[in-house]
Amino acid sequence: MSWTCLLAFAGHSALDPAGPQAARIGDLWWLMFWVCSAVFLLVMAALAAGLVREEEPARRRMNRVVTGAVIATALILFVFLFASTGTGRALASLSSADPVSVEVTGHQWWWEVQYLDPVLAQRVTTANEIHIPVGRPIRIRTVSHDVIHSFWVPNLHGKHDLIPGYDGELWLQADRPGVYRGQCAEFCGHQHAHMAFLVVAESPARFAGWLAAQRQSASPPATPLAQRGHDLFVQLQCALCHTVQGTDANGRIGPDLTHLASRRTLAAGTLPNTPGHLAGWIVDSQTLKPSNPMPATSLGSNDLEALLAFLDGLK
Ligand code: HEC
Ligand SMILES: [Cu+2]
16 A cells, blocks of 8 residues: 555656666666567577477587677677666766755665755755756765665666765756655665655756745744644654754654655655544554654544644644
């Protein structure tokens, strides 16, 4: 249920490249596919010919055929070697002087996303959803503090490992708008499969609007109910693990919730972000995503309603 609902938001396919990096990788894939298909057909044809023929071929002729096949195999392997080295070099050279700089930290089992800015107050922290402007290179700094994860958005780039203690970097670019699904591609523990994310590629103007909105602190609770939800959020220890800019909540263990309501999914693509799923998550996240770090909270229905009103206001 969980991943099918995320697929409703976004597809993912390495054979449907949406940017220059993925296009390069796609070209290499198709080269290997067509060459290997041709080799397969030739081998099958040779096998069929051998089965049909009655008499044994002359030894001289057999030697020639085997030698020819060995040489062809070596040549093909060299073609693949050069093609894949060329692809790797081309990918490494796709950089730019004016990128959007994003830092992505892999956690067990969600993605922290921070938009870097020389002005500290302009930085934006969010989770599991990376917005990017179409047509502009994005530099992604990759960080992990727990185990090895792998950042993979098949429509935009190949897999990139996040290795603890060794910050990495990759560049990507989307040439057409769309919502592209990403997934952790390195087994990282129990909930590895529930460690997905979305890349939302949009026009530069829409991206700028999104970034400006994310820079704002949370708007103050609009109703008494939401205000009570805010107070509960701080009393119930949610604030120890979560940040909501503009309130006293500044925990760093879980995702930043300042603009939670603007995101499409909950818990790294595990659930769609609807009030019902959000309620289920708060009351018992351990059933939905077993052994994730967030404890279950027992709440009366009034308190739950107040919390939901508060979280719903975090646009
Ligand atoms: C011990 C730390 C901790 C506490 C306490 C905690 N959380 Fe969490 N929370 C997390 C972590 C870690 C995640 C990420 C889980 C994942 O995706 O695997 C999370 C995820 C969430 C999410 C989903 C965010 C997203 O963008 O996907 C919401 C909403 C949330 N918590 C709300 C709450 C509320 C409300 C409370 C208080 C009732 C609370 N949390 C208490 C650690 C905590
Ligand atoms: Cu992972």
